[in-house]
Amino acid sequence: MQSGEAFREIFWNIDHHWLMQALLVLVLFLFVFFLVRIIRLTRIGIPVARSDRPGKRLWGSFRDAILQVKVLSEKKSGIIHAMMYFGFLVLLVCTITIAFDTYLGTHFINGHFYLYVISLGGDIAGLLFCAGVAAAIVRRAVNKNLETKVSDIIILVILLLVGITGFTIEGLRIAAADDPWRMWSPIGNLVAYAFSGIDEMQLVLWHRVFWWIHLVLAFAAIGTWTCTKLVHTFLIPLILYRRQLDNAAILPFVDLEDMDIQEIGVHTIRDFTTKDLLDSEACIRCSRCNEVCPAFTTGKTLVPMGFMQGVRAQLRLEGPEIKATRRHKHKNDVTEGVQGARKELTLMPVVGASIKKADLWQCVTCGACTEACPASIEIAPKVVKIRTHQVSMEGAFPNEAQSTFRALETNGNPWGTGWQKRMDRLADLEVLTFAEHPNAEWLYWPGCSGAFDDRNNKVTAAVTQILKATGVDFAVLGNEERCCGDAARRMGNEYVYYQLASRNIAALESYGIKKILTQCPHCLTALSVDYPQLGGSYEVIHHTQLIQRLIGEGRLKPSRDLSASLAYHDSCYLGRYNHVLKEPRLALAAAGASIVEPNRHGKAGFCCGAGGGGMWLEESQGTRINVERAKQLLSTNASQIVTGCPFCLTMLSDGIKALDSEVSVCDVAEIIWNSTLYQSDRIEPK
Amino acid sequence: MRIAVFVKQVMDPEAVLAFDESGALVQNEQNLIIDAYSEYAVERAVQLKEELGFEVIAVTIGDENSIPAVRHALSMGCSEAYQVSDPDQLCTIPELKAQVLAAVAKEVSADLVMGGCMSADTGRAQVMPRVAEILGLPHVNKVVEMRLEGNLVCTKSEVNDGIAEIDVQLPAVICAQEGLAEPRYPSMWDIMQTRKKTIQTRSVNEYATSCASTSHLAVVLRLKEARKSGSIIEGETLSEVVQKAVSALRDEAKVLWGA
Numbered sequence: 001m002q003s004g005e006a007f008r009e010i011f012w013n014i015d016h017h018w019l020m021q022a023l024l025v026l027v028l029f030l031f032v033f034f035l036v037r038i039i040r041l042t043r044i045g046i047p048v049a050r051s052d053r054p055g056k057r058l059w060g061s062f063r064d065a066i067l068q069v070k071v072l073s074e075k076k077s078g079i080i081h082a083m084m085y086f087g088f089l090v091l092l093v094c095t096i097t098i099a100f101d102t103y104l105g106t107h108f109i110n111g112h113f114y115l116y117v118i119s120l121g122g123d124i125a126g127l128l129f130c131a132g133v134a135a136a137i138v139r140r141a142v143n144k145n146l147e148t149k150v151s152d153i154i155i156l157v158i159l160l161l162v163g164i165t166g167f168t169i170e171g172l173r174i175a176a177a178d179d180p181w182r183m184w185s186p187i188g189n190l191v192a193y194a195f196s197g198i199d200e201m202q203l204v205l206w207h208r209v210f211w212w213i214h215l216v217l218a219f220a221a222i223g224t225w226t227c228t229k230l231v232h233t234f235l236i237p238l239i240l241y242r243r244q245l246d247n248a249a250i251l252p253f254v255d256l257e258d259m260d261i262q263e264i265g266v267h268t269i270r271d272f273t274t275k276d277l278l279d280s281e282a283c284i285r286c287s288r289c290n291e292v293c294p295a296f297t298t299g300k301t302l303v304p305m306g307f308m309q310g311v312r313a314q315l316r317l318e319g320p321e322i323k324a325t326r327r328h329k330h331k332n333d334v335t336e337g338v339q340g341a342r343k344e345l346t347l348m349p350v351v352g353a354s355i356k357k358a359d360l361w362q363c364v365t366c367g368a369c370t371e372a373c374p375a376s377i378e379i380a381p382k383v384v385k386i387r388t389h390q391v392s393m394e395g396a397f398p399n400e401a402q403s404t405f406r407a408l409e410t411n412g413n414p415w416g417t418g419w420q421k422r423m424d425r426l427a428d429l430e431v432l433t434f435a436e437h438p439n440a441e442w443l444y445w446p447g448c449s450g451a452f453d454d455r456n457n458k459v460t461a462a463v464t465q466i467l468k469a470t471g472v473d474f475a476v477l478g479n480e481e482r483c484c485g486d487a488a489r490r491m492g493n494e495y496v497y498y499q500l501a502s503r504n505i506a507a508l509e510s511y512g513i514k515k516i517l518t519q520c521p522h523c524l525t526a527l528s529v530d531y532p533q534l535g536g537s538y539e540v541i542h543h544t545q546l547i548q549r550l551i552g553e554g555r556l557k558p559s560r561d562l563s564a565s566l567a568y569h570d571s572c573y574l575g576r577y578n579h580v581l582k583e584p585r586l587a588l589a590a591a592g593a594s595i596v597e598p599n600r601h602g603k604a605g606f607c608c609g610a611g612g613g614g615m616w617l618e619e620s621q622g623t624r625i626n627v628e629r630a631k632q633l634l635s636t637n638a639s640q641i642v643t644g645c646p647f648c649l650t651m652l653s654d655g656i657k658a659l660d661s662e663v664s665v666c667d668v669a670e671i672i673w674n675s676t677l678y679q680s681d682r683i684e685p686k
Numbered sequence: 687m688r689i690a691v692f693v694k695q696v697m698d699p700e701a702v703l704a705f706d707e708s709g710a711l712v713q714n715e716q717n718l719i720i721d722a723y724s725e726y727a728v729e730r731a732v733q734l735k736e737e738l739g740f741e742v743i744a745v746t747i748g749d750e751n752s753i754p755a756v757r758h759a760l761s762m763g764c765s766e767a768y769q770v771s772d773p774d775q776l777c778t779i780p781e782l783k784a785q786v787l788a789a790v791a792k793e794v795s796a797d798l799v800m801g802g803c804m805s806a807d808t809g810r811a812q813v814m815p816r817v818a819e820i821l822g823l824p825h826v827n828k829v830v831e832m833r834l835e836g837n838l839v840c841t842k843s844e845v846n847d848g849i850a851e852i853d854v855q856l857p858a859v860i861c862a863q864e865g866l867a868e869p870r871y872p873s874m875w876d877i878m879q880t881r882k883k884t885i886q887t888r889s890v891n892e893y894a895t896s897c898a899s900t901s902h903l904a905v906v907l908r909l910k911e912a913r914k915s916g917s918i919i920e921g922e923t924l925s926e927v928v929q930k931a932v933s934a935l936r937d938e939a940k941v942l943w944g945a
Contacts, residue, residue, distance in 0.1 A: 411698065420702040
């Protein structure tokens with residue numbers, strides 16, 4: 001027989017098709033019903049516009065959901081998941097083609113396509129699927145950190161049984177019908193051998209029994225698909241489509257000039273956006289966020305996954321009531337006018353229900369969770385939105401933050417040093433202000449650390465010397481500069497942020513400033529991500545970017561004989577949020593340094609503990625984040641640690657001191673300037 | 687029950703200060719903030735309002751720069767606010783201030799008068815006891831703890847070597863010391879709500895005070911001399927060092943005679 005003539009009789013040995021069709025209708029109804037219910041539940045949230053750039057959004061969904069790129073970034077669980085997922089996908093295609101043949105009269109189950117794709121492909125896919133599911137069961141049984149629930153196991157067992165019964169009926173069919181194409185179904189063929197010698201009538205009977213068992217199991221899975229965690233197969237592509245395409249540090253704009261403002265930040269579950277609520281429903285509890293969270297891994301009570309599950313539980317608890325009240329209200333508005341009886345809802349605050357008050361302040365907003373999440377669920381922005389309500393509406397925050405807030409309000413810097421002293425150290429470095437040199441090309445923004453902190457003053461000195469030596473035309477705002485407001489905003493204090501930012505923007509506008517060079521990644525974020533919301537749009541770059549540019553243009557020539565091995569620590573707000581990963585490394589390499597990377601680096605970098613206002617908050621639980629990071633960096637055995645952020649510099653220096661190590665921590669600018677200084681003839685002014 | 691709390695707007699203690707030859711402050715856009723001692727008083731008063739439902743009236747005196755102090759007090763939870771407008775800075779000495787504030791306390795029929803035991807800028811610590819004297823009321827100074835038991839104010843007050851527990855009958859004057867209460871940080875919401883409240887303004891002239899006659903005047907203000915750094919006495923031998931030390935104590939420090 002020619003392989004081109006191969007075919008398989010559909011519904012061989014099976015009667016009562018009507019029963020299957022009736023069940024299918026019921027199952028599909030349940031499937032759609034549960035899916036619609038979840039999506040409608042999340043609509044109690046604030047609508048969010050995330051439908052621009054559809055091409056880019058679709059590509060993200062395709063890459064991370066369909067192609068599983070982020071899932072596979074973690075090898076073990078990634079491969080197990082991919083086996084289940086791709087196996088299932090092929091089986092689904094097989095089933096759909098069979099349905100097409102049956103009901104639409106196509107002829108897929110024929111010839112080469114049948115043999116290679118349906119028969120052989122289906123068999124291999126089935127084997128992958130079963131192996132994947134079995135591996136997942138074993139993984140869940142062995143790994144106690146997974147917080148496995150009974151339902152997790154039940155779902156996996158049902159899926160495994162669907163696979164096993166599938167092979168069973170295939171084997172029984174092959175054995176009973178003596179399929180001439182049996183070699184193209186290697187697994188089914190193996191099963192068939194197991195049945196060899198059994199009476200054909202028996203085989204036919206058992207085939208029928210197992211066929212119906214297989215169908216019931218499969219239909220049970222499909223019918224409950226969208227009310228179990230398997231709904232993630234739909235929700236994750238959806239939230240990936242609606243993911244944050246702009247800078248992940250972006251926060252919702254709060255218009256403080258609006259005198260009628262009633263509520264800001266997140267107080268109850270309905271203050272979240274629809275995307276936030278979908279995030280919570282899509283969370284599959286893979287715990288990758290926990291594994292990378294600096295707070296969780298240093299023994300604090302914050303559990304990012306637990307927070308997502310908390311939001312989900314609260315949505316399930318209060319969502320239906322909120323929805324019902326809205327419908328009721330709407331009806332009343334229409335029939336009885338606005339005066340109609342309204343049922344007032346008393347909702348639980350999310351603080352205390354979804355997240356504990358203390359945990360709220362342990363988040364360093366580093367964004368490692370979202371980076372690690374296969375579905376890119378946004379966690380830090382939710383934390384900040386809750387803080388915004390806590391601080392701005394309720395005045396509730398850890399005591400130690402009060403002095404920082406007051407210092408920022410009164411003197412525009414977190415230490416509360418008199419604002420008139422901001423220019424002192426810069427004046428010593430003979431830097432001009434914009435008032436003195438109004439046509440400067442660049443505004444150099446040293447930030448509070450660069451202006452006031454002793455250690456970071458040295459970085460300021462290195463940066464200014466590099467700028468001067470290479471003839472960059474720059475000036476500073478001097479005493480007109482205020483804290484950028486990043487810490488205030490990410491600690492939830494929109495009011496102080498607004499005061500600082502609007503004052504800075506007024507100063508920037510008064511000089512017509514277009515290009516800004518920041519020393520601190522937090523200033524970089526505030527000026528480039530936060531300020532446009534208040535009408536201040538500038539070209540903002542970090543000093544490591546400019547240094548790399550100057551080296552690239554040949555204007556700055558560090559000596560190449562720096563033989564040291566350096567461990568580079570990525571600041572979260574530089575690397576992860578602003579994608580400045582290459583520039584500092586290239587600059588260091590240009591100085592001849594060999595860079596050793598700690599395990600956690602680049603986009604997966606581990607926070608120093610200062611982000612999200614962590615610099616100004618106390619760490620009372622667990623071990624200290626900066627000490628943990630210092631350990632990770634010291635384990636590289638590098639002779640020096642380098643970073644590009646003043647907060648990281650402070651935190652890591654403290655962490656290293658706490659470990660009684662002598663290894664020094666420097667900024668990229670210091671390394672480059674020292675290296676250049678050895679051969680001062682290498683500087684070529686423009 | 688009504689509590690009058692006197693609040694003062696002062697220069698930020700962290701501000702950079704400079705003085706001219708006459709000892710007067712050189713204005714350099716120093717920030718003004720509510721005085722820390724005023725805040726302790728306001729916080730405790732607002733706590734009493736929350737616990738027992740009192741009315742708390744914040745009162746300040748000064749030019750327009752003093753208004754943010756009462757605004758802040760309102761944001762912290764005071765029920766009403768008064769500003770005695772003194773645009774020409776006629777009432778800056780404690781004696782006159784106390785006369786005006788005592789009159790206001792009477793006007794608002796306060797059962798309890800509170801305020802800082804001193805202010806962080808001038809540190810004269812006179813206004814509150816003077817108010818008590820004018821009103822003929824008992825006062826407790828440097829109060830670090832207070833509670834109300836019926837008509838009795840039970841206080842703990844800082845004295846030189848410890849704490850004195852003093853109970854006084856209402857009406858009374860209570861002067862707050864650091865530690866009386868941890869001042870709250872008004873949320874943005876509180877601040878926005880306060881924007882809608884009006885501050886009642888009185889003119890300093892409405893109070894029959896003769897601003898010209900006072901019993902005392904500051905003649906001259908001088909900065910404290912900076913503390914001199916210590917010196918290390920060095921020498922070849924021990925006896926040489928001792929000899930140098932003795933002569934330094936005798937000739938320079940003038941604490942030894944006849945040695």
